[in-house]
Amino acid sequence: MKKDIYIVGESLPNMPWEDKPEGFEGPVWRHSQNPIINRNPVKGISRIFNSAVAPYEGKFVGVFRAETINGRPHLHLGWSEDALNWKIEEEPIPFFDEDGKPFQPLYAYDPRLVKIEDTFYIIWCTDFYGASIGLAKTTDFKSFIRLENPFLPFNRNGVLFPRKINGNYVMLSRPSDSGHTPFGDIFLSESPDLKYWGKHRHVMSKGGQGWWQNVKIGGGPAPIETSEGWLLFYHGVTGTCNGFVYSMGAAILDLDEPSKVKYRSRNFILTPEEWYEEKGFVDNVVFPCATLYDAETGRIAIYYGAADTYVSVAYTTVEEIVNYVKETHEEVADDKEVGRL
Numbered sequence: 440m441k442k443d444i445y446i447v448g449e450s451l452p453n454m455p456w457e458d459k460p461e462g463f464e465g466p467v468w469r470h471s472q473n474p475i476i477n478r479n480p481v482k483g484i485s486r487i488f489n490s491a492v493a494p495y496e497g498k499f500v501g502v503f504r505a506e507t508i509n510g511r512p513h514l515h516l517g518w519s520e521d522a523l524n525w526k527i528e529e530e531p532i533p534f535f536d537e538d539g540k541p542f543q544p545l546y547a548y549d550p551r552l553v554k555i556e557d558t559f560y561i562i563w564c565t566d567f568y569g570a571s572i573g574l575a576k577t578t579d580f581k582s583f584i585r586l587e588n589p590f591l592p593f594n595r596n597g598v599l600f601p602r603k604i605n606g607n608y609v610m611l612s613r614p615s616d617s618g619h620t621p622f623g624d625i626f627l628s629e630s631p632d633l634k635y636w637g638k639h640r641h642v643m644s645k646g647g648q649g650w651w652q653n654v655k656i657g658g659g660p661a662p663i664e665t666s667e668g669w670l671l672f673y674h675g676v677t678g679t680c681n682g683f684v685y686s687m688g689a690a691i692l693d694l695d696e697p698s699k700v701k702y703r704s705r706n707f708i709l710t711p712e713e714w715y716e717e718k719g720f721v722d723n724v725v726f727p728c729a730t731l732y733d734a735e736t737g738r739i740a741i742y743y744g745a746a747d748t749y750v751s752v753a754y755t756t757v758e759e760i761v762n763y764v765k766e767t768h769e770e771v772a773d774d775k776e777v778g779r780l
């Protein structure tokens with residue numbers, strides 16, 4: 440029997456899951472064995488965080504942000520039977536351009552991994568005369584074709600929608616500077632071919648009544664298609680005298696015009712509270728980059744980086760989070776407009 444609020448997508452019965460702990464109040468609860476990836480997880484790699492996973496051929500594949508022991512981030516592939524215990528490769532993913540020439544990023548971080556039709560796309564933050572968005576594709580996780588950088592510098596948090604909308608690919612991004620950007624809203628751009636990008640629209644503003652997202656926001660995992668619209672998890676940042684604090688928020692975007700925000704929660708849905716979120720290479724960071732979900736049950740597992748040091752998992756259900764976002768909705772700036780000034 441179909442529920443009122445549901446995920447449009449496939450069923451994934453083997454995804455990780457834990458029920459909400461008795462007495463827990465929030466709409467998102469942590470995996471009991473967090474973090475799932477600890478320090479020094481692989482030879483030559485000191486920390487793995489802000490990483491993306493996806494189901495693949497009955498198992499799970501991941502693209503991991505791996506900080507090598509000289510402190511530079513690269514993307515490494517990983518494999519898992521249960522999406523909790525990961526075997527991560529020691530060498531970075533080798534990228535080639537469309538002519539078969541090596542096209543390796545100088546550094547690469549904060550990957551997203553999005554399946555559109557039969558192709559997986561990796562989107563990350565790359566060096567293009569400063570921070571910008573890198574884009575590559577694979578169908579077999581053996582050969583990786585890196586496409587042209589979609590946007591001009593400076594930009595971060597590139598996130599593709601998992602299907603074309605009105606005939607075009609759609610990518611969220613967060614124009615930025617090349618450092619620890621002290622501003623930023625979420626925008627989107629469209630492309631018929633993943634090569635030429637345009638129809639840029641403003642999607643969501645930082646700010647609102649609360650302070651947790653008053654400095655900047657950025658898209659997280661690929662949006663999930665639901666009966667209510669695109670469910671978007673994102674990060675929101677506030678500034679303190681000890682630096683930025685990264686929390687997780689949720690919003691629902693219009694299915695046909697995703698630059699229109701239908702609802703967004705005025706509250707964070709997860710904020711640094713556990714030791715692995717509060718203390719690490721960068722303290723107080725919760726940074727979601729991926730989800731796994733089961734359309735059959737509505738279960739969602741959110742993969743997030745913790746304190747720029749660990750990978751952690753949190754859970755919710757589509758009903759729980761959509762109802763929460765609707766109940767705690769606040770309208771911010773012109774979010775509900777199409778975003779074309």
Ligand code: BMA
Pocket residue numbers: 489548549619620685721724726744747
């Ligand atoms: C952002 C990105 C993220 C990181 C966050 C907190 O600018 O670099 O990779 O998690 O800062 O350090």
